[in-house]
Amino acid sequence: MMTDERPAPATGLRERKKQRTRDALLRAALLLFIAQGYEQTTVDEITDSVDVSQRTFFRYFANKEEVAFAAQDIIDSHFLAALRARPAGEGPLTALRGALRDSWSSLEEALSEVVPVDLYVRTYRLIESTPALLAAHLRRSAEVEERIARLIAEREGLDVDADPRPRVAVAAFSGVMRVTGRLWGQGDDSGIAAIRDLTEAYLDHIGPALAPDWR
Amino acid sequence: MMTDERPAPATGLRERKKQRTRDALLRAALLLFIAQGYEQTTVDEITDSVDVSQRTFFRYFANKEEVAFAAQDIIDSHFLAALRARPAGEGPLTALRGALRDSWSSLEEALSEVVPVDLYVRTYRLIESTPALLAAHLRRSAEVEERIARLIAEREGLDVDADPRPRVAVAAFSGVMRVTGRLWGQGDDSGIAAIRDLTEAYLDHIGPALAPDWR
DNA sequence: ACACTATTGACAGCGACTGACACTTCACAA
DNA sequence: TTGTGAAGTGTCAGTCGCTGTCAATAGTGT
Structure with missing residues (x-):
């Protein structure tokens, strides 16, 4: 946990x-x-x-x-640590993307102390394709999102319960990460680089996707 | 289901x-x-x-x-129906918000045929506060999101798997709805109007929250 | 009234999980 | 070094969610 x-x-x-x-x-x-x-x-x-x-x-x-999420635990706390380490001057989304980059890069090392990386990758696919595990995954992710939102609010000196923006921003960000995580699990390229690039690409679309008209 | x-x-x-x-x-x-x-x-x-x-x-x-989600089933399909009924000319987010409005308004009637509304409200609170049910809820929501994304892609004449925007937009939209749903469950005002207004308000913040700087 | 078949109850069994208690094994100090 | 307490483990019994099977019952269409 x-x-x-x-x-x-x-x-x-x-x-x-x-x-x-x-x-x-x-x-x-x-x-x-x-x-x-x-x-x-x-x-x-x-x-x-x-x-x-x-x-x-x-x-x-x-x-x-729980045994299926041992690796995910590490990844999550790794990301949170990376986010905490981002300079205070950065805007919320910049910090989030930065934390993402940082945690990807140092992830393999930290992960492999507990589980071989390719074992994790196959476990992740299993989680995404097993309804019971997917449900647990989403619930855990919701908890992490809440923690992220609180961190962001703290960075910006805001009250999470008064200002909607921290939670809204994190919700959008996390939503995109869910989508890319899912696609990564379904796709062929299961390297860490693949999910990283995919996520970056999708995050770039968050602005355009929210435009009132796509044409 | x-x-x-x-x-x-x-x-x-x-x-x-x-x-x-x-x-x-x-x-x-x-x-x-x-x-x-x-x-x-x-x-x-x-x-x-x-x-x-x-x-x-x-x-x-x-x-x-499953028995705990009987009402949620109705709500979800109600929303999907409302979305399908939106005029084709509307942009994606406009259609989503419109569908939301439409389905709220006619919801109580459709819902009460199966379950008294106040019983539903209390059930919703229970779902949000029971880990096992929350997990199931999130997994079900993920399925609904996928269907919404496909609907949006269809409206816009896009391929969901080729263009990231449908899924990204829906992810952001759904993420906000999750947040408001959670807050509603925690708050005191458990009327349908309360969740509707809260969601509208939070959706208005989706643009500002994604700005590079909040100051 | 007569077969036909959908629905149900009773029973047995599996697998996840928990509480209780006794037993082994390490830790630490006299 | 040895004795004592505690930590870790195994065994056993039991609960609960869930499933397969099969016989009994109760609507259905003729």
Whole structure:
């Protein structure tokens, strides 16, 4: 659920052991999901392949869904961090686009510490094509949007609940990102560069698309 | 799941009986959801209070969620119908706003044939505040958005997959509607007029919010 | 009145998830 | 180094959403 704090130095043997089982569960789950589909994979299958009890799985992940969003968690907090790092002088949309660029560039590195990048890409496709996961994804995204809106409002010294602009801007921005994310998942080119360029291109159309007349 | 066709004249006694059990299940479920919360209500409770078997419930509704969206179904198809009815000459955003107006005005009547309006309002609040239902709501909305985008593309004689503008425009528009829907659910004034005015006001901010600088 | 078939109830079973409790294993201090 | 407390885990039993099956019942058209 979007951890903001770093996992702490991990001192004892106990900690390391925990980390290892969590990793094992995560990878086993994602591989199984990709191989057989999300709903076709039972929690028992996951835990059997890691040789822990089913109960243990639910001690690490609140539910079966959550394991599918481990990578997305990182991406989201990565973006939020990038946004916070943008210079205060920038306008809202400039900051958002800048944060997008920044987070794309350093993403692969941060991501691969937890999950191989190509595994993430295939997981993302799975999320987009599995109704239950897509629903969870959208709900999570809504939470992130709210946080982004608050950040933007803060940058501009506004009250989110009084001025509509922060939420409206973020809604438009996020809407475009949803569209490009979906298209990326459906398309052939699954590289990080592809989604980045696609998003940039679509963001450029946000102005023209809102013109009263397209002709 | 978004019925486009009218329920047909309903001839036989059999049909009427079916309709009655469906209605009974629907109302009983919504009342229980509102009274005790969605997750705190079991399907058995619903069916017991209508005196049918649990199996019957699942013959009328694919899952427990679905029953919560019966009203939303009507609203969505109502809006789509309104959009289709807008004159071809209008620009995309004008048509969307027009459709919004049109559907608000005739909504209460169409809605109350299935569910009392105040029951719907309380159900909506429940959806917004119940994570599982919110997720389902967002996924359903995403489907509606796709249909809207296709309609807009059709109006403008464009290819949805080639020109980004239809999806981008709809994404921005829908994003704003999500925001206002959420605020409406949180606010005190739960009348239809309130959400209508709020949405109109927020839509007016979509241009300014996208300006490079807000100062 | 008579077959025909749509609708239902009863029952069994699966999979996600939870609470309770006992057991193992690490951590830390005496 | 050893004893003690706590953290982590496994086992078991149980709830709830949901599905398949099959026999019983109740409208329908002749």
